[in-house]
Amino acid sequence: MRRSISALAVALLLSGFAVSAHAASTEADYKVAYAAAESANAEANKLRNQWTTAVSALKASKAAAEAGDFDKATAEAKKSEQLSKAAIFQTNEQKENWKLMEIR
Amino acid sequence: MTMRRLSGVALAGLAIAVTLFAAPPAATAADTPNPPADLKAFQKYFKDKFPKVKFEDFVNGPYSMDEGLYKQWKEKEEFPPYEFALDLGKELMAKPFKNGKTLADCFPNKGIGIRQDYPHFDAKQGKVITLELAVNQCREANGEEPYSYTKDEMAAVTAYMAFTSRGKVFDVKIPDDPRALAAYENGKRYFYTRRGQLNFSCATCHVQSPGERIRAEVLAPALGILNAMPIYRSEWSGMGTTSRRFTSCNSQVRGVPLKPQDEEYRDLEYYLSYVSNGLPISGPGARP
Numbered sequence: 001m002r003r004s005i006s007a008l009a010v011a012l013l014l015s016g017f018a019v020s021a022h023a024a025s026t027e028a029d030y031k032v033a034y035a036a037a038e039s040a041n042a043e044a045n046k047l048r049n050q051w052t053t054a055v056s057a058l059k060a061s062k063a064a065a066e067a068g069d070f071d072k073a074t075a076e077a078k079k080s081e082q083l084s085k086a087a088i089f090q091t092n093e094q095k096e097n098w099k100l101m102e103i104r
Numbered sequence: 105m106t107m108r109r110l111s112g113v114a115l116a117g118l119a120i121a122v123t124l125f126a127a128p129p130a131a132t133a134a135d136t137p138n139p140p141a142d143l144k145a146f147q148k149y150f151k152d153k154f155p156k157v158k159f160e161d162f163v164n165g166p167y168s169m170d171e172g173l174y175k176q177w178k179e180k181e182e183f184p185p186y187e188f189a190l191d192l193g194k195e196l197m198a199k200p201f202k203n204g205k206t207l208a209d210c211f212p213n214k215g216i217g218i219r220q221d222y223p224h225f226d227a228k229q230g231k232v233i234t235l236e237l238a239v240n241q242c243r244e245a246n247g248e249e250p251y252s253y254t255k256d257e258m259a260a261v262t263a264y265m266a267f268t269s270r271g272k273v274f275d276v277k278i279p280d281d282p283r284a285l286a287a288y289e290n291g292k293r294y295f296y297t298r299r300g301q302l303n304f305s306c307a308t309c310h311v312q313s314p315g316e317r318i319r320a321e322v323l324a325p326a327l328g329i330l331n332a333m334p335i336y337r338s339e340w341s342g343m344g345t346t347s348r349r350f351t352s353c354n355s356q357v358r359g360v361p362l363k364p365q366d367e368e369y370r371d372l373e374y375y376l377s378y379v380s381n382g383l384p385i386s387g388p389g390a391r392p
Contacts, residue, residue, distance in 0.1 A: 045360070048362065048368070049299050049300075049359065050359070050360040051300060051301045051358055051359060052300070052301070052355060052358045052359065052360055053301050053358050055360060086301075087301075090298060090299065091299075094297045094298050094299075098293055098296040098297040098298070098305065099135070099296070101296045101298075101305060101308075101311070101312075103142075103145050103146050103149045103311065104145055
């Protein structure tokens with residue numbers, strides 16, 4: 001029993017470290033996330049279907065990075081990338097499916 | 105249930121899934137562009153959906169959908185909020201450019217009573233010419249700065265031109281030119297395509313849900329929606345053009361709007377105006 005509790009405590013301790021290590025983003029993490037978000041935004045823009053929320057998140061990411069908050073900057077960049085990817089999916093899905101809504 | 109039956113069900117499910125999600129809608133005879141058939145189906149849809157609304161009342165947007173709003177609007181029309189725009193528009197039409205010519209000189213009949221003929225397809229330029237674009241093309245051809253497409257002077261000038269055309273029915277033509285037909289089809293595609301984070305198309309609000317409320321507003325039917333343009337909108341505390349309406353609709357569904365008078369917006373206006381042929385110009389309008 002004692003051994004089990006010790007093992008659990010060690011596991012919790014380690015997972016705690018793992019969580020905090022995961023949460024603390026570095027400037028390098030931000031740069032990678034921001035570049036990916038910029039690329040996805042550019043593609044959505046090229047398809048003429050950028051979402052306002054993706055643009056706002058990208059701006060928020062940059063502002064957070066300038067303020068030195070790389071956790072927030074990375075999170076916002078990832079959010080922007082996901083929103084842009086959804087916009088790209090929507091554009092492709094609607095290429096033919098818009099016809100389903102047409103009055104005939 | 106036997107294994108064979110289970111396999112049958114699984115196969116049927118797979119077939120349905122493939123039909124629904126993988127294959128694009130099958131091309132049918134209905135995919136062949138046919139604007140007159142579109143117009144007939146479009147107008148029938150709204151007449152069937154709102155059998156109590158008189159055909160010519162569709163141009164009154166949300167007021168045609170709600171009796172209470174209709175009464176309020178009738179009272180508002182005694183002192184219409186767009187009246188100042190009419191005075192300014194009349195003045196701007198006659199105001200000489202630096203070269204002595206006027207905006208009125210660029211239009212047939214000096215711009216009076218011609219709103220119903222816009223937009224039209226210009227074979228020489230190979231594109232759809234809206235009234236707003238024609239106004240700025242005139243100004244630029246005469247060495248003047250273009251107006252903002254969304255409000256102020258542009259709204260005033262087009263309000264005056266619409267006012268002088270009230271009662272005349274939309275008569276938008278699609279000439280026998282593949283480019284014109286392509287523009288019409290492009291406008292139709294834009295109208296029905298979902299966009300923005302809310303995943304709405306123009307049709308989501310103005311075909312599927314006219315008469316329903318979106319927050320405090322009653323949604324207008326797509327039929328006749330442009331006949332009332334430009335409009336004074338209480339929400340804007342001022343006048344707005346068709347360009348303003350299109351860009352703000354895109355923003356409201358959380359999509360980044362295109363530039364005013366972008367090709368897709370002009371084509372959209374072409375499509376929407378064509379399917380409202382036969383309905384009278386009622387602009388400028390006033391909306392909540």
